[in-house]
Amino acid sequence: MAFQSGTKPMPPSLFYIFAASGWAICWITLCLLLVDRFQKSRWVQVMIKTGQMALTHYIFHSAFVLSLMFALGQITQQSSVFVLLLSLVVYGVMMYFSVLWRFKFQRGPSRPL
Known part of the structure; x- marks a missing residue:
């Protein structure tokens, strides 16, 4: 059960994929906001x-x-x-x-x- 609820990258579990996807969306959003403001x-x-x-x-x-x-x-x-x-x-x-x-x-x- 610990493997399935872990957030370590190897082996990637479902929670790791969700956490990495969330961080990716945050960084992309931040970059888009900065580019829009400081074009x-x-x-x-x-x-x-x-x-x-x-x-x-x-x-x-x-x-x-x-x-x-x-x-x-x-x-x-x-x-x-x-x-x-x-x-x-x-x-x-x-x-x-x-x-x-x-x-x-x-x-x-x-x-x-």
Whole structure:
């Protein structure tokens, strides 16, 4: 019975799925409210450009970052601080790349501005 009423991610129980879905809805709602209020802000525009390239960034993360971490032997259990710092660095690089890419191309490499 403890397994069915738990909220641990592995193995995911029904309550874990409800809790994760609720948090996801809260975060999405907060993001929509902030974008609506600060629509013209430079940071919001950077985040929008980064979000529009989500698939590219996912592939970059999967192919490059994880391969690099595996090659360096850092794919094992890491501290929370290491994971947070790596995430911030990777996301910063992705944001910078997105702005540069959208400065040169409208949507993709075949449609320059």
